[in-house]
């Protein structure tokens with residue numbers, strides 16, 4: 305069964321501005337017939353000419369936000385009634401002024417602009433499922449050169465119906481300051497819903513709950529709005545993130561993504577003694593050595609890394625979402641078990657997947673490649689709401705070094721890493737495993753679920769939770 309999308313209407317920037325800007329009287333500014341929105345000569349502001357009832361004045365909030373000083377329209381038809389010129393979308397409405405400026409000159413500030421919305425994801429058997437999700441619009445939003453074609457006010461049009469599964473991967477550095485703008489473009493295919501969204505760094509210690517994303521204790525972003533999140537990345541490790549609003553529904557719908565914090569041990573001085581570097585790596589830190597955690601001894605050193613995010617989609621649930629029916633939570637069962645939003649063999653396709661809207665919907669592959677002798681760090685996260693998953697790797701020794709973003713060490717520092725051929729995780733857990741290929745013959749190996757029901761793409765066999773590990777000479 306494959307959805308046939310209704311004809312997709314690609315809005316212009318101006319349409320999007322009209323969609324997202326309402327005043328307190330619930331008038332959509334500039335959306336009245338015969339009154340196109342325009343862009344001012346310097347491109348910094350858009351304006352709307354709104355047919356007003358005689359005596360209409362802008363609401364207090366509109367006046368405050370949009371600065372009601374009239375600007376001269378470029379070309380207008382004769383004015384037959386009272387018209388209200390409204391300058392709207394001053395850039396600071398969508399963007400917090402000081403983050404705007406600081407991230408452009410401070411290299412220590414990492415910045416990401418994510419937009420929440422909806423879209424469609426391709427399953428490996430050709431089925432397309434309706435999803436919610438995030439889209440990375442950092443390149444559009446970040447506009448130090450004041451390019452009129454870029455800027456925060458352009459992200460809404462670009463992000464409409466463009467949700468990614470999984471959400472864009474976020475890789476940040478320990479001790480770094482991280483500014484994250486989260487916008488909400490709304491659901492193009494569920495205009496009856498007005499869901500807010502948040503970002504929740506699962507397992508990450510936040511100093512204040514306001515940026516934690518739990519909707520009862522923090523801020524959420526409404527449709528048409530953008531809010532800035534601030535993080536100081538204190539503890540390294542493998543996390544994941546998701547929207548925490550109506551979490552079961554929004555996560556099942558796809559609002560989940562890979563996230564990890566690189567360890568500060570990567571930046572110690574060359575020559576620092578490390579007692580347990582892997583064989584052949586010497587006894588001291590060298591330029592380019594990377595460590596999963598601040599282990600103090602080099603034992604989590606790795607050469608290549610790969611995020612492995614376990615999700616599953618229950619296609620009945622997604623069918624009900626697009627059909628505007630109440631989804632059945634109690635019977636959730638993932639008919640499409642997925643690594644990074646894809647079932648086998650899509651897992652080993654290194655290209656982004658295109659959906660029927662012509663948009664890239666799945667951009668993270670799970671093909672793992674390394675040269676013989678290299679150490680592979682698997683950053684495993686399980687964001688399933690429905691089940692436990694057991695994964696196995698045969699033929700390559702695997703060591704679990706961390707669980708839930710904490711190095712496996714006892715209270716007295718005793719090393720609790722363990723060698724295994726399989727790991728079992730439930731929803732919400734993360735693990736870091738290192739594969740040592742020192743004694744592995746070049747060839748193709750498999751990382752897969754041990755349960756047959758998880759090795760299918762719905763009714764299609766030989767799919768689901770499987771990927772290749774390719775070891776080259």
Ligand SMILES: [Cu+2]
Pocket residue numbers: 499500501502547548549554559
């Ligand atoms: Cu959400």
